Amino acid sequence: MQDYKMLIGGEWVDAAAGETFESIDPYTGEVWARLPRGRAEDAARAVEAAEKAGRGEWSKLTATARGHVLRRFGDEIAAHADHLARIEVQDNGKLLAEMLAQVRYVPQWFYYFAGLADKLEGAVIPIDKANTFNFTRHEPLGVCIAITAWNSPLLLAAYKLAPGLAAGNTFVLKPSEFTSASALEMGRLAEKAGLPPGVLNIVTGFGAEVGEPLVTHPKVAKIAFTGSEMGGQRVYEAAARGLKRVTLELGGKSPNIVFDDANLDNAVKGVISGILSATGQTCVAGSRLLVQRSIHDAFLERVIAFAKTAKIGNPMLAGTQIGPVTTRPQYEKILHYIDVAKNEGARCVLGGGPAPHPEGGKGLFVQPTIFADVRNDMRIAQEEVFGPVLSVIPFEDEAEALAIANDSIYGLAAGVWTQNTNRVLRMSAGLKTGMVWVNMYRAVSYMSPFGGTKRSGVGSENGMSAIMDYVQTKSVWISTAEETPDPFVLG
Template sequence: MQTYKMFIDGQWQDAAAGETFASYNPFTGEAWAAIPKGKKEDAERAIVAAQKAFTSGPWPKLTASDRGHLLRRLGDLIAENAERLAKIEVVDNGKLINEMLFQLKYIPQWYYYFGGLADKIEGAVIPIDKPETFNYTRHEPLGVCVGITAWNSPLLLLSYKLAPALAAGNTFVAKPSEFTSVSTLELAKLVEQAGFPPGVFNVVTGFGADVGETLTTHEHVAKIAFTGSEATGRKIGEVAARSFKKVTLELGGKSPHIVFADAEIDNAVNGVISGIFAATGQTCIAGSRLLIERKIHDQFLEKVIALARTARMGDPLLTSTQVGPVTTTQQLDKILGYIDIAKKEGAECVFGGGRPTEPEFSKGWFVEPTIFSSVRNDMRIAQEEVFGPVLAVIPFETDEEAIQIANDSRYGLAAGFWTQDMRRILRMSAAIQAGTVWVNTYRTISYMSPLGGYKHSGIGRENGLASIQNYLQTKSVMISTASSVANPFIMR
């Protein structure tokens, strides 16, 4: 067992109550790290430290270029430690080493990009219609920002929030998922090494009822950025609205993955498998609803099943493994529950459908890649987010029907489709209600491209130029050059 401490005000600290909780390895089912169990007092200490760092000390005195230098230095340190951090995340959440190595080697780009953007946040001089008045705008940081992340990609999701927040001049309190706290605590060591002043970045570990509630209600918190479930996002949005805190919410999805008859079939099959079985289906953008044009439905489904049969389950630290365990026992039970629901509703399980029976999987939290055909879009398996390797297959006849099915969901995070028809590409891209639409690809992300959802999939955008505006507020300054004051009883 490895024992960790929280990072608050530049110091490594135990929880005030002295309590810890265990982090479990999903492959072995065994506890491997002891995490501080923070409470309200710990969260308040972190917020006070962040508020102090924002209003006094070296951080607000740094130039924007200085902030950018620190961010780029942090990016260098993450790159130097990418392999070590990737292995930590694999042990903590069970995702594949290949996936986490890709993420950790890519994450530095967020700090390079926003580090470069830090000193390019420019206001404007407005040629205002008022005579003898000089008007300009300033973009200023919000203050203390809170980042609450999910367990499926802890450091990637944190970087979506942390890099633009610090580039804009804010201070930050991170609350990682209680299931995957270790990599965020390890990142804090790199933040310290990079030379950020105390209190600029803080990590409080614990549970939502103890820590999360304080972080989302405290008067000194100006902004909350959250990635997670729709239900939790709704609660955060409601609480934040009471004190007018700004929010960015990246929530659930039930993304349609559409294959037309003119698609390059083998490429589309690979895309479909990647969309649902990569990361064991534990992504908000998972292409969990497969819509197949009816004229190729049977042929295409056979190819998907054939490729799914070749997927190698096993130890996520082995580069040969293609499907690892799910991250928590709660999630395992949820996925198996949805499989039972789908069967009861009349969907046909054509592949997988339970836990693997081989002895080597008995300790870990594994579920078979599962495919259901004969699915109607009004079934729960097609409407509710499973967050696991479960694919619902739905046939369609026309482009219009595909659009109708795709949009018949309360979610709108992502969508994908496969076709060679450029007219269809333009028409479908405009018609589908989703924040990201992939064409002839799937699960492609970039620090330069905005990510976020329509409808119940969230509020605001992360990544790209659009995201830094979520961490700034605009001030308008008007300077009169008039030699005398006009009539004081009327608006000028």
């Protein structure tokens, strides 16, 4: 049993009320860690510590010096990536191979934004007023709250912390109650990297008990949230009452669109990657497979055959392709949606229920599941399942593909598989999503914006523009006139 403490103001502390909660290994089904159960008092302590740190040593560093600290932070994460990845697997049950690749990539966020820290240049504006000098400067917002989901804890934290810290802000990080351990382990590395006390605070607990007090605290300037659509809506409503800035990355029902001229071998692999990677527990999952009718039946058979080869098992082993579902509520939700699809008349052509426990596993496993004969107005095609469940929908031509793809409350991502360059340009323009992948799927980078439209979120993360969401632009006016005009003489 591993016992953890929260990081507040540079000190490792228990929850003020002394309460704890447990983390369960999704593969073994056993409790492996105990964490502080934070509440409003802990939220207030963390925000006060962050606010104080924002007035202290951190604010006195040059932007270049901040960048040096962030680079050292990235170095520490890189040096401990294997340990952090194993902690994440123990917490969320994703494949070790995936989490190793992910955590080893995380330092790039800190390197990239470390380089941007001293590139936040203001502008001298050739203003239309005589004897006036006008310029702008970019200043940190203050205390920011980062709230992350359980499927990619450290990567999602990096999306928020790297640009926000580079801009000079301070943070309170509230990880998911299901996957808090890796965030706390990362907090130790922030200390080693030289991040001043209070610049990064980490509180653990449940959304209603500690997350909401963080969002509504009057000294908080911005909230960056990744999670469910309903959770994001609650954050948005609470933040609006305080007129706080928000970035929200929420759900998706992303279409993966395969045309008859596609490289079908590659498309099959892209479709399977889009829905079975991370056991389908990803916001960009390609959970709607749209296939041109002329190749529908043959392509579906190829997808089914490939999906059947996926090995369910221990996520720590290199040969495993499908791990357990991370949480019991999510497991029950996935099975519920499988039943909904069957009742709606969708034809289950693969899987369709719980998977038997692999050797040594006692956790929550779901069979890779594919539904054919799906209409886009069915719930299975409209609502986010967040599991290894694929809905297959035929289409005739580009116009129908776009109509089906865009007929969704979500607009996070889409995939297009075709060899026609003109079609690529038409489809990428016509799809109402924040991201479009062509002849590939699930690619992300610290260099490229990540975010959605409609109910998939507000704003975007990553890329050069992300740092601008963490600054206030100030306009400075200086008169060079020898004499101030008489205010009672106009004209």
